[in-house]
Amino acid sequence: MNTLVAVSGVPGTGKTTVAEAIADRIDATVVRTDVVRKELYDAPEYTAAETEAVYDEVLDRARERLDTGSVVVDATFKTKAVRDAARGVAEETGAAFRLVGVECDDEVVRSRIRDRTDDESDADIEVYEVFREQYEPLDSPDLLVDNSGMLAETFAQLDDL
Structure with a gap:
């Protein structure tokens, strides 16, 4: 069964580091909102409409890729609504869903x-x-990662996923 992992947290917490490590462990593709935003917009303005379009595109890409493998989405997922949307993509595609918070x-x-x-x-x-x-x-993350210390400490926490 393929898995959709949503890696959530505020900027600077190390979401990308955690997302890439998870992807390596489960042989998944990483989809980053930061990258997708720059593919969609030459001069991002970070408006609400732009952010909604970026999340729609990220989740569309995840949906497509879940047919052939697991996906890790690296994004802030700052609202419950967008986290629920990611969970919905997993349900639609029959994939497992894991929510990972990075602090x-x-x-x-x-x-x-x-x-x-x-x-x-x-x-x-x-x-x-x-x-x-x-x-x-x-609300009820599958794993909460403290990325304040050394990378080895961060990566050891991923064993609990």
């Missing part, structure tokens, strides 16, 4: 965002702070 200490996130040099994400400290306030808490 990280505030000062570690701030440091990571300041140190970003070659990443698809445009999120800066201001975006992080806005998302931190708007992020709807996860």
Whole structure:
């Protein structure tokens, strides 16, 4: 059975690192909202309509790829509604669904965002702070990963998925 894994968290927590590690473990394709947004928009404005279009495209890509394998979606999934939409894609395709939350200490996130040099994400400290306030808490994640420490510690937590 194929699996759709939704990796959720505010910017800077290390979602991409966790998503890629999960994908390696379960032999899955990663679909990132940051990448899809830049494919769809030359100059992203991060409006509500644009974000909705990006999630629609990401979930469409996941739906298509679930026919042939597992998919890990790397996105903030800041609202319950968009997480429910991902769960719905899994149900439609007969795939298993796993919700993984990624958390990280505030000062570690701030440091990571300041140190970003070659990443698809445009999120800066201001975006992080806005998302931190708007992020709807996860209801019953399958796994909650603390990505504040060393990568080995983060990856060891993935054994519980």
